[in-house]
Amino acid sequence: MEERRIAMKNIKLTRMEAAVEKALIKGEYHAAAKSEFDNIARAIERRKKNAVLNIRVNSEDLSHIKLKAKRLGVPYQTFISEIIHHFAG
Numbered sequence: 001m002e003e004r005r006i007a008m009k010n011i012k013l014t015r016m017e018a019a020v021e022k023a024l025i026k027g028e029y030h031a032a033a034k035s036e037f038d039n040i041a042r043a044i045e046r047r048k049k050n051a052v053l054n055i056r057v058n059s060e061d062l063s064h065i066k067l068k069a070k071r072l073g074v075p076y077q078t079f080i081s082e083i084i085h086h087f088a089g
Helices: 013-028 034-046 059-071 077-086
Strands: none
Touching: 059 077
């Protein structure tokens, strides 16, 4: 496989982005089947945030949610959104 480099401005990549770039260059990724691609696209669409919600919660509950989100490595608002998505579905 011929390796092609596109001239780009110097962009600082995160470790994860650099790993993805390296894997792409090595050809480690493959095209997804149409059905798999469609399933992924639907999952992404279902998780788009297009509404704003302001609620009052107990500060201790919020502290626990923030702690759990931190352990999972996600922002707490994303964690709350995923909880709502799970129970709304």
